[in-house]
Amino acid sequence: MSSLESSFLNLRSRLGAVDRLNPTSADPLYPFVHRPEETAELMRALPRWRARLEEDGWRVHVQSIAEIMWQVIDASGSWETWLEEEPAGSTEDVIGAVRNALSTKSDALGSGIAPAIRDLVSRPEANRLLLLTDAALLHPFFRVRTLEALVHDRVASPTVIFYPGTKVGQFGLRFLGFYAEDPHYQHSGIIGGEA
Secondary structure, three states: OOHHHHHHHHHHHHOOOOOOOOOOOOOOOEEEEOOOOHHHHHHHHHHHHHHHHHHHOOOEEEEHHHHHHHHHHHOOOOHHHHHHOOOOHHHHHHHHHHHHHOEEEEHHHOOOOHHHHHHHHHOOOOHHHHHHHOOOHHHHOOHHHHHHHHHOOOOOOOOEEEEEEEEEEEEEEEOOOOOOOOOOOOOOOOEOOOO
């Protein structure tokens, strides 16, 4: 059995233990850790996994983080300007401009990626299971941990973030396998990542 299939069985087992009627339980947020090179295999398995989760009684919603990012970038109205300035600008300038558009400004709480992600994970729907894909595209703008911090205490239904990276020890994760270890996943139900 592949490591992805083993991790999926672990996920199903954990989801089977979720108290679907208790809104006061801890954030049911599960980073599903997989090696970055397994992403294509994971995406091929996702329709089959979705069907199995639906057989378990879940109403599965799959959402691409990349799609949310593009919606935020499009709403910023800056895309055409960036394309015009890109040949003369540095890579750091372009990354900074995109990061700026995705960030939530304190004076514009409706902008950025944070409100879109918060809205998505905080919808209280019976038997809803949210699967977030394309987390690798957060690089180099954010890390997954940033999103997890944004939604802390707001996750209304089980949410799985397919996390491309590696697990370090019991609670540490390395986004994409090359960022420094982030040891702050003590409250997360990490799935997979075993070598």
